[in-house]
Amino acid sequence: MKKLVSNLLLGDCETVLGGIKDNSIDLIVTSPPYTDRRADTYGGIKPDKYVDWFTPKSQEFLRVLKPTGTFILNIKEATQDREKNLYVLHLILALKEQGWHWTEEFIWHKKNSFPGKWPNRFRDAWERLLQFNKDPHFSMYQDEVRIPIGKWGDVRLKNLSAADKTRKTSGVGSGFGRKVANWANRDLVYPTNVLHIATETGNKNHSAVFPQAIPEWFIKLFTKEGDWVLDPFAGSGTTLRVAHRLGRNSVGVEVQRKYHRISRNNLKLDKAPVVTDTICLPIRKKGKSKR
Amino acid sequence: MKKLVSNLLLGDCETVLGGIKDNSIDLIVTSPPYTDRRADTYGGIKPDKYVDWFTPKSQEFLRVLKPTGTFILNIKEATQDREKNLYVLHLILALKEQGWHWTEEFIWHKKNSFPGKWPNRFRDAWERLLQFNKDPHFSMYQDEVRIPIGKWGDVRLKNLSAADKTRKTSGVGSGFGRKVANWANRDLVYPTNVLHIATETGNKNHSAVFPQAIPEWFIKLFTKEGDWVLDPFAGSGTTLRVAHRLGRNSVGVEVQRKYHRISRNNLKLDKAPVVTDTICLPIRKKGKSKR
């Protein structure tokens, strides 16, 4: 097995990614700073400036991503003056304009979102996981994320009725037919586009934690071992750590020195090679260990 | 208790609603035809025409809705050429332009989503439930939709959707209230903005049914007894039936004679007063029983 590389770069991804060759990344998975909310830790981009702030960066993402690659963007609009901001909608339209294909919107349902309410709304228990591609024909390894079948399956596969053994055609004219026998004796099935993942609580290192399960799911789904994963807003390095654990090479970019240092320390604990303050082409087979 | 009214009008809501006074409706909850789909039963509006088709209608919704009222729109963009259509995003922007406030987006997680797997995507298991308001200070009765603490993710939808589906032997309408009474001694908590509700299978009357649990949840949340509920795309009349069962007045508009007739028959079974082919001001205290 080839040696894995975890590159961690300090700086703004808009400029730092300039050192990476075209078409070299298999998956970009990231959770950028949203507007205002975390003004204390990040700059806090104003909603009406968000698209202008983001698109030069996504232009670089488009350049470094392989044609078969995927870009996953975790984002949710903030509420301001009791109303939802529109910048995420404008961002999707701008990315489409930039040449991205909007192929899917996964929902991250935050399972352990605890009950609570405000005068005019309930607890927010979901976020968007937007999928963009350079080309509608991208790589996808669906078998890697299969889940156990529902309990109903136990009964079904024992007693297959006559109707289950023959293919039947739907009456609504959709051309849909079914043959239950096809999935008898199956214990794993394909998931849906709703991800039920709990938030990880108690992380004090970074203000907006991405639970490990999110990058893990997408890394398994869209890359194979040895592929390259990029997180241009690396934060405390969750994506890089998961990538390394799953046998993928990775590049992280973080603009804040504090989080960059935390990520570097975490990666050292994981015994992942770290290249900091150095632009390292991900297509190179080995990363330098310079600090 | 005052006599309840269920008005069912035949025609295009864009014109039919002209007979309703300004600021007279407390809640609009509806699921309009999406683009292209169901072209055999509905017209099938082309994606690039959708906003132009919808906004004259929503202009009327804006007029008839009370300042404290709410508009809930169930919609989802289709996939075309391996990519998501943008018309829902354009529609949200157009409604904002029209003067609506976009206050929330609930997610309807369809527990039993349509089966299937494709080379580039999984099953689609969610739809949007967009909330719009005339004024950010709207009426909301949050206590009415509280759920028992604990396994709320599963139990809630079970009980909500079971409301009218207990065997015919049980009295219609008593199901949910009785269950709430049973929970009285337990701790009730507020739900989140993710609704876990199964689609209702086996409905042969309409190709795209709204499960009863959806209008039920919003009617309880945004109206009180005696208030007025409007469904401008009434379909087989699910919203009206639920409104009547919960003690709310309602107005439904349906453009297709076939579904209009089905709704009327259903409402007669419920012993709800029905006014068809007649414009009836919802602020009137009684509806005529003319056919």
Place this chain on the structure above:
DNA sequence: CTGCACTATGAATCGCTAA
């Protein structure tokens, strides 16, 4: 009336083929 077994079907999507 309850419980269990079995049946029916749902706002789906992709890719190929025929026209």
Place this chain on the structure above:
DNA sequence: GTTAGCGATTCATAGTGCA
């Protein structure tokens, strides 16, 4: 070149019938 039609694929839930 463009579009319309059709086959293939697939999971979970509610309703019905019967013991």
